[in-house]
Every structure is written in C-alpha cells, then in structure tokens.
Amino acid sequence: ALRLSYLRSGGHDPAILDQLLHLQLEATMLEKGTAGLRRGRRMAPEAPPAVPAEPPGTGTHGLDAALLAVELENRRLEDELLALKVRRERRADAGSRAAQRHTEELARLQAEVGMLRCHAEQARPWLHPLVFPRPVAPLLPA
Helix, strand or coil: CHHHHHHHCCCCCHHHHHHHHHHHHHHHHHHHHHHHHHHHHHCCCCCCCCCCCCCCCCHHHHHHHHHHHHHHHHHHHHHHHHHHHHHHHHHHHHHHHHHHHHHHHHHHHHHHHHHHHHHHHHHCCCCCCCCCCCCCCCCCCC
C-alpha cells in the first residue's frame, strides 16, 4: 500500500522503490515466519517430525523463497509500469494543455489583427481614384 501510494503521488526514484520492495519482502518473510510458528504450536509437542529438517534454501523452503522473489520482482515491474503510465498521462495532459493555450493565443492574435485592420481602414483618408487626362495624340497603329 505504501509503494502504491508513493507511485500514485508521482514518486519514481528507483532507490526508494527498491527500499519499499525490500521492506515488503521483510514483512512477508516475518508474516510467513509467525504463521509457521503458529502452525508449529498447534502440533502436539511429543510428535517428532517425520522428515529430518531441511537446511534453509532447499526443498519447499527454497521454492517458497524463489516464488516470493519472483512475486516481488513481478510487483516491482508492475510498479514500474504504473509509474511509466502515470508519467505518460502527465506528459499527455501537459501537451494538451499547451496545445489549448496555443490555440487560445492564436485566436487572440487573430482577433487583434482584425481589430488593427479595422482601425487602419478608418484612420486613412479616403483616396479618390486618379483621373488620367485623355491622351493628346492618337494611338499609333501597331
């Protein structure tokens, strides 16, 4: 929950994500350890184990650790994917906001150009078309 909260609030520092995964691994190992102790207490104390105790890292204990490692790596990758999606959404939002600002600025500038054209047309004196005098000599044949 802490890792998801960190990612959703925009966190993406790999060192912090690694620490959070390490803490989650520790918590999971502690939970499994206390669950194993509880199961052990329920068994009758005089019943000897049927199979000799395995050294750590072998048998089902080793499989549990490997499975837990794969699960944690899966979660780390999911978190990384989520962080990438969040960053992509933020970039898309920023891009659409920028495009909207550019569109608004363009509309404002076009309105200003139109207003300036109107003012320029009103300010210049009306020019009458030039009247050319009639030619003095007749036109020469070509």
